[in-house]
Amino acid sequence: MLATSEQIDIDYELAQDMSRFYADPLGFVMYAFPWTTDSSLQVCKLKGKWKKKYKAIYGPDEWACEFLEDLGQAVKDRGFDGHKSVDAIRMAVSSGHGIGKSAMTGWINTWIQCTRPFAQGTVTANTFQQLETKTWAQIKKWMKLCVASHWFTIGASRIYHNDYPEQWFCSAQTCREENSESFAGQHAVNSTSYYINDEASAIPDAIFEVQEGGLTDGEPMQFSFGNPTRNTGRFRECWRKFRHRWKTYKIDSREVQITNKSFLKEMISDYGLESDTVKVRILGEFPKSSVKQFINEEDVETCKGRMLRKPTYQFAPIVIGVDPAWSGDDEFVIYMRQGLFSKMLGVWEKNDNDIEMANILARLEDDYSADAVHIDGGFGTGVASAGKTMGRNWQIIWFSAKSPDSGCLNLRAHMWNEMRIWLKNGACIPNDDILHTDLIGPEIKPRLDGKIQLEAKEDMKRRGIPSPNRADALALTFAMPVVSKDPKGISHQVKQAKHDFDPYKGET
Numbered sequence: 001m002l003a004t005s006e007q008i009d010i011d012y013e014l015a016q017d018m019s020r021f022y023a024d025p026l027g028f029v030m031y032a033f034p035w036t037t038d039s040s041l042q043v044c045k046l047k048g049k050w051k052k053k054y055k056a057i058y059g060p061d062e063w064a065c066e067f068l069e070d071l072g073q074a075v076k077d078r079g080f081d082g083h084k085s086v087d088a089i090r091m092a093v094s095s096g097h098g099i100g101k102s103a104m105t106g107w108i109n110t111w112i113q114c115t116r117p118f119a120q121g122t123v124t125a126n127t128f129q130q131l132e133t134k135t136w137a138q139i140k141k142w143m144k145l146c147v148a149s150h151w152f153t154i155g156a157s158r159i160y161h162n163d164y165p166e167q168w169f170c171s172a173q174t175c176r177e178e179n180s181e182s183f184a185g186q187h188a189v190n191s192t193s194y195y196i197n198d199e200a201s202a203i204p205d206a207i208f209e210v211q212e213g214g215l216t217d218g219e220p221m222q223f224s225f226g227n228p229t230r231n232t233g234r235f236r237e238c239w240r241k242f243r244h245r246w247k248t249y250k251i252d253s254r255e256v257q258i259t260n261k262s263f264l265k266e267m268i269s270d271y272g273l274e275s276d277t278v279k280v281r282i283l284g285e286f287p288k289s290s291v292k293q294f295i296n297e298e299d300v301e302t303c304k305g306r307m308l309r310k311p312t313y314q315f316a317p318i319v320i321g322v323d324p325a326w327s328g329d330d331e332f333v334i335y336m337r338q339g340l341f342s343k344m345l346g347v348w349e350k351n352d353n354d355i356e357m358a359n360i361l362a363r364l365e366d367d368y369s370a371d372a373v374h375i376d377g378g379f380g381t382g383v384a385s386a387g388k389t390m391g392r393n394w395q396i397i398w399f400s401a402k403s404p405d406s407g408c409l410n411l412r413a414h415m416w417n418e419m420r421i422w423l424k425n426g427a428c429i430p431n432d433d434i435l436h437t438d439l440i441g442p443e444i445k446p447r448l449d450g451k452i453q454l455e456a457k458e459d460m461k462r463r464g465i466p467s468p469n470r471a472d473a474l475a476l477t478f479a480m481p482v483v484s485k486d487p488k489g490i491s492h493q494v495k496q497a498k499h500d501f502d503p504y505k506g507e508t
Contacts, residue, residue: 011151014147014148017031018114018115018148019115021111021114021115022075022115022116023072023075023076024072025068025071025072025107025108025111026050026060026065026068026069026072027072028110028111028114028115029059029060029068029107029111030054030056030059031147032110032111032114032145032146032147032148033142033145033146033147034145035056035057035058035059036056036057036058038145041058041145042057042058043058043257043258044058044059044060044061044100044257044258045057045058045059045257046058046059046060046065047062048062050062050065060100060103060104060107061099061100061256061257061258062255062256062257063099063249063251063255063256064100064103064104064107066249067091067093067104067249068107070091070247071089071091071108074089074091074247075089075219078219080218080219082190082191083190085189085216085217085218085219085220086218086219086220088215088220088221088222088245089219089220089221089222089247090221090222090223090224090238090245090246090247091221091222091223091224091246091247091248091249092200092223092224092225092235092238092239092246092247092248092249093224093225093226093248093249093250093251094226094227094228094235094239094248094249094250094251094284094285094286095225095226095227095249095250095251095252095253095284096227096251096252096253096254096259096264096280096281096282096283096284097227097253097259097281097282098253098256098258098259098260099251099253099256099258099259100256100258101198101225101226102134102135102137102138102198102225103138103142104225105123105135105138105139105196105198105223105225106138106139106140106141106142106143107142108194108196108223109121109123109139109142109143109159109170109196110139110142110143110146112170112192112194112221113143113152113159113161113168113170114146114148114151116191116192116219117161117164117168117191118164118167118168118188118190118191119168119170119188119191119192119193119194120167120168120169120170120186120187120188120191120192120193120194121169121170121171121192121193121194121195121196122170122171122172122173122182122183122186122194122195122196122211122214123135123136123139123170123171123172123173123195123196123198124172124173124174124175124183124195124196124197124198124203124207125175125197125198125199125203126175126198126199126200126201126202126203126226127199127202128174130198130199131172131174131175131198132172134198135172135196135198135199136157136172139159139170139172140154140159143159153165157171157172158170158171158172159171175197175203175204175207176204181210183195183207183210183211183214184210184213184214185213185214186213186214187214187216187217187218188217188218188219188220189217189218190218191218191219192218192219192220192221193214193215193217193218193220193221194220194221194222194223195211195214195215195221195222195223196223196225197222197223197224197225197226197235198225198226199225199226199227200224200225200226200234200235201226201227201228201229201230201233201235201236202226202229202230203224203233203234203235204233204462204463205233205234205463205465208234208235209234224238227280227281227284228279228280228284228285228286228287229280229287230286230293231286231287231288231293231297231440232293232437232440232441232465233463233465236286239286241433250283250284250285251284252282252283252284253281253282253283253284254282264282267281267282268282276288292443292444292445292446293440293442293443293444294416294420294442294443294444294452294454295416295419295420295423295439295440295442296440297436297440299420299423299424300423300429300436300439300440301436302423303423303426303427303428303429304429304430304431304432304436305428305429305430305431306426306427306428306429307428308340308341308428312339312340313338313339313340313341314338314339315339315484316338316339316484317338317371317372317482317483317484317485318336318337318338318368318369318370318371318372318484319336319337319338319370319371319372319373319374319477319482320334320335320336320345320361320364320365320368320370320372320373320374320477321334321335321336321337321374321472321473321474321475321476321477321479322334322335322361322373322374322375322376322380322383322473322476323335323376323380323469323470323472323473323476324351324357324375324376324378324379324380324383325350325351325379325467325469330350330466330467330469331347331348331349331350331469331470332347332348332349332350332351332357332469333346333347333348333469333470333472333473334346334347334360334361334364334473335470335473335474335476335477336364336368336370336477337474337477337478340422340425340426340427340428341427341428342427342428342429342430342474342477343430344430344432344435344470344473345364345368346360346364347469347470352382354382354383354385354386355386357383357386358383358386358387358390358392359390361373361383361387361394362387362390362392365392369485369486371482371483371484371485372395372480372482373387373392373394373395374394374395374397374476374477374479374480375394375395375396375397375476376397376399376472376473376476377396377397377398377399378398378399380396381396384396395479395480397411397476397479397480398411399411399412399415400412404480405417406451407450407451407452408451408452408453409447409451409452409453410453411479412454412475413451413452413453413454414452414478415475415476415478415479416442416454416471416475417452418475418478419439419471419474419475419478422478423439429474432470434470435470435471435474437465437466437468438466438468438469438470438471438472439468439471441460441465441466441468441471442454442455442460442465442468443455443460
């Protein structure tokens, strides 16, 4: 059916209006939706400067107004001209429950689609149910409420412009790691390519990594929202490792108009303000330890860079742990521990030259007068065999072996449990972000018999958590009891390096 000249005129004027909101998402939200006529939207009241500016009663909550204003400022700062690409806009919100994050995803999507011809977007969430019943439901709701909704076809998993269905769209995608390639290939060189991640704490890191490919040209944007249920993963790193790239927000549910304040008070009364439950569900703060996390972050942070006096550990045996790696992105790591003191002796990229690595390990064993060397049997049998030929008495450790502790499923669980206790007892570890991530990465698998079982490395990788090579090398030093060859500790003075640079020390 052809549009009438009257409809064409209306759409032309509407398009002109939309162009005014290119760098004004809050203005768009106030203009595009029926705040005054739809009673279901009359929940939050505008306050302060926003009430004065828009001369309206209802609109987004205060946190949302601030977020949308900051988003508009980020667009202005970049000044995309339609040709030369600009830095990606990245914004993340960590919050308690019920603040209206899903509604925000709907506003952002509608604003981008209506103000940026040929924009391309992908929306995902932590589970299919969350995506279908909450996130995508909000995306569709706000698009239907928009004054320009007739420009678009709103489907079960895709919204697209009526005239350009293949070039101007937004789609919903599940976040299973095996589905990560569905996020690849999205580009809008002369417009905006964007990703919206809802309940992002549980979205695999692999999804975030693939999304990076769609942020390389045009005016790219990436948004992540969620309750901070895990203190590992890419969502957590928005506030830590990648904080220089992200504009971040922590929203306390108590400060939001639409939340049930009496229920929040009950939760605080039941669990306490400092509890992880309240931090995650109300305050929007990341927990000290995730629900399934084996080693909590507070213990690791406390031990990082701690200074110890030599007399407090010099009497203890020196044990070296070796976690080899032959493939992929894994590292070949050698760690030393003496009592509460520990030190990474070297880290190398994958190396399948057993003779070369055995020689490096032998030098380190001699330099540190080690009392024992424990090598992971997974990839370390070749290194151990080379060492035997050299007259070394290195021990092969099988993570799957029987645990000496009946409370642990296997030797791996036992070693990690001993390491956890060691950290709590005041250990010293290097100020190393990778080791930090390794230590807090593994989760515990609940068992009916109550035994400690850590999740498999394959399961960690499915969550987007890399193999904890550095932590495994340190854990190997706890594989079995070791008696010092020199009880008085006289020979345990760590030898000085013979050269300023030693290629055998690896990258530390």
